[in-house]
Amino acid sequence: MPGLEDLYKEIILDHYRNPRNRGELPPPACKTEGFNPLCGDEIVVYAHIVDDHIVDIKMGGQGCSISQSSASMMSQAVKGKSLDEVRKLTGEFKAMMSIPGKDDAPAASESSAAEIEAAKAAASAGDAGNIAGAAEKPDLSMGDLSALKGVVKFPVRIKCAVLSWNTLLEAIEQAS
Amino acid sequence: MGIDVSSIKADFPIFDRQINGKPIVYLDSGATSQKPNAVLDAMDNYYRNHSASVNRGAYTLAAEANDLVDEARQLVADFIGAPNTHEVIFTKNATEAANLFAHSWGRSNLSQGDVVVITEMEHHANIVPWHMLVESNGIELRWIPITDSGELDLSELDVLLDGAKLVSVTAMSNVLGTMNPIRRIADAAHAAGAIMMTDGSQYVPHVPTNVTEMGVDAMIFTGHKMLGPTGVGVFWGTTELLEAMPPFLGGGDMIMQVTKEGFTTNALPHKFEAGTPMVAEIIGLGAAIKYLNNIGMEQVREHEVALTAYALRSLNERFGDDITIHGPSEPASRGGALSMAYKEVHPHDLSQVLDQANVCVRAGHHCAKPLMQVMGVNSTARASLYIYNDEADIDALADALESADDIFGMGF
Missing domain, CATH: 3.90.1150.10 (Aspartate Aminotransferase, domain 1)
Structure with a gap:
């Protein structure tokens, strides 16, 4: 069984205790809501998108430390970024969270078969049972988000970590 | 002791x-509860020694399988104090039992403006089927509120029951543990001209149950929370209610006669058990009840x-x-x-x-x-x-x- 220190890293708890970009934005910012029907976690994304850039973002909702810290870190990571950059980052994050093969996961789909095999081996050694393409690949653009990497060892919690990202993607789709 | x-x-x-x-x-x-060896063995024994479809074959194996299912149905009926064994209808789970009732009785008896009363502490299984009838039949859904201590607030019950056709209340909350005064609510429902269903999913596994003493017309519960396997639940209704209800699922077993022109329904309980039933699971539930009775x-x-x-x-x-x-x-x-x-x-x-x-x-x-x-x-x-x-x-x-x-x- 993986230890809780892999999950509850200090930086995650810091974002949970002191969430960044918490609040609401009035229209014309768009508002999307995400729910995890399993556990009741809720995420609200307010994204103000101008000229294909997220010029401002605020987060609402309530949930566990993983869903809320992921939302907080995401808001920091995407603020000011172009939608293309956000889509790419979302793909990388979801690849880190072991959701391969989706449109939004270029890092996973670009992985070589050998890399995937290596990741599989690493994953099974870590008792996570996932088939991440890029799980062990260091990625500097992830920044604080890399702290969430340990979540893949707790497969039930992956949904918590990606909830805010899926909700943001919906906001981007709405805007474009 | x-x-x-x-x-x-x-x-x-x-x-x-x-x-x-x-x-x-x-x-x-x-x-969900864990399962004792007695349940696992009973299911294993069916598959190893008595495996045959029920209600069909004339051969020995089929007769044995029939007997095992009949015995389980009798055990269930006795366990909940049902006056008649044929009132026990096996379903996939309590949720399907609730849907059976909502689709069969609800769709044919409820129309625009008819009132169904539930409570704020219901499981989704006793909420969503009624929401669906709001959409399909235009019924009105009313909610008995709860107090700060997590009990039903019955102070306005008479007002809520005015015009009600059905009252459906959990016997025990799966969140709060609250045991509700089912008899009192059932009597009030009947006085208001409504029928009464209770969700016994959390109650039947833990408390001696007698549907007649509870005064209800129908009850749903599930096997896997009472030491039985997943995949088997129960809808119980009075004979009078079940006879008046149209069938739910159509197919094998539930018919008396089928022609090119139409069909007639089989007798209870088969009228509501279309298709090959979950024989092993029913037998497993029977074994779970024997185990509980033994304690x-x-x-x-x-x-x-x-x-x-x-x-x-x-x-x-x-x-x-x-x-x-x-x-x-x-x-x-x-x-x-x-x-x-x-x-x-x-x-x-x-x-x-x-x-x-x-x-x-x-x-x-x-x-x-x-x-x-x-x-x-x-x-x-x-x-x-x-x-x-x-x-x-x-x-x-x-x-x-x-x-x-x-x-x-x-x-x-």
């Missing part, structure tokens, strides 16, 4: 298992009241204001579902921490989102008790709760 938990535990093979060298502290029987349901209830009392006392003494246990505080008026809030730690995080000590609790909305909204929370962590739990399990829960402080800190 109380229950000997250690000898009961020995009947459940899952408790032989260790995870990371530690035993399992199973406190999630409100979600005695009075003993089961007594054990759980005592253990709930211990849990409430010890957790409150140890954690004081740091813990909130929702629902009634009097053990005799509640079941063993203990939904709690511990400090500010989110229930999902709490259950993750407890898992390190193999303490299994449920975190989430417990399929009772309207109740969560009334309570002003979006989830709770719930420990729920059964015959194989003892005080040591409660102590393990308390120790594991304390370990959450290591991660989430005191002032969190």
